[in-house]
Amino acid sequence: MTAQHEDVPDAHSLLNAFAEVVSPLLDRTADIFASHQVPFSQANLLVQMHEVGGPRRMAVLAQAHGVAPRTVTSLVDGLEKRGLAARTPDPDDRRVILVSLTEKGEALMQQIEQTSAELAEELFAQMPADERVALAKLLAKVRTPRPEGTPES
Template sequence: MAAFASYDVTPSQVRAIRVITQHDGGVRASELAQQLRIAPRSATEVVDALEEKGLVARDPDPADRRATLVSLTDRGRALSEDVRRARGVESERMFERLTRTERADLARILAKLAED
């Protein structure tokens, strides 16, 4: 939370930024809504707020001029990187109490749970 406090963003906005980060050329708001599992109207509100803060930009979709793509601005990319680093530090802090064997066991269990 401290990593994005200075950016004045909510956790749901950070989740949206994480999804947008995964789409180099930008993402349509409808796809963003689907990936966040929220209503399209809610995705529009999230994008509006992020755009107002200078974290994302809307650009015409080159494949469909009626649609727009949402992409990160330089400020949005900086926030994404700050959050990624902060999560890494927090993960290390949280898992440092586990032994090497416990970490290996946890990784194996999580990999099994992630299987389809």
């Protein structure tokens, strides 16, 4: 083995280094959700609802979340109890229920986004633009592909 190859980290080492970067963001985000008594499963749905924006049918949320419709019903029940989501009839089909974030839910998501932005600034403040571009390209190469038909989140 040449000296050049001895310095090449293995895939597991790279994954661990990546986890060390991502973990603080996940920990801070989890702390914010926990302070609002939002369990992880509800937090995931809350994030998904925020990202898609606007009211969505329960069935669409279930499909995008990868769970059964009855599971989304239970998750939405919990978000509703916390005042983070609300159900409304679909104006085009009153048999259909739409779910959207409330003002309180949007405010919580703004807090999460602010925390994320602050951490990103801490992590990348010292990184010059050319290194940021290079990192973005490298991350695009290792990004986990989504199964066909799975919506972007």
